[in-house]
Amino acid sequence: MPWESAERIAVSGLAFIAGETESLGRFLAETGLGPENLRSAAGEPWFLCAVLEFLMANEDLLLVFVERIRVRPTMIAAAHLALSEDGGDVTIN
Template sequence: MTGDEAEFVAIHALGHIAGDEDLLGDFLDRSGLAPDELRARAADPVFLGFVLEYLLNDEPRLLAFCEAAGLAPELPAAARRALPGGEEHHWA
């Protein structure tokens, strides 16, 4: 997956979060951002990685997004790996 494709998935994820009042409130609490900061940060690949991590850390939240977006459940994880900070580390 390219970085542009990953950003596209993450921006859709952000739109999904923003469209749900409960999710948005929880996301803002966890991120420490004010609502007006979301639009400015939406172009930041590092922030978009955080958006995907937010979804990936809760399976029901992740599956709800994937169903709404018509995406395979493994696609957000692939997108996360393609964004800064999402590289897999193999320590052995």
């Protein structure tokens, strides 16, 4: 998958998570980020990978997300791989 396509999926994932108050709180807690540094981290490959990892680790949330953007769940893993190949590999709790 091209990096730009993977980036679009991850940014869509971030917007989706941000729209789910409970999920956003869990995401921030798991990444150790706060609202004050969320914007600066958002452009970093490691952060985009973290967004996708968070979605992949939460199946119910993942299924709602992929339905909303109309892609197969495997596309999230493909996007993660494309971004992690660019040095964005990160593991969140």
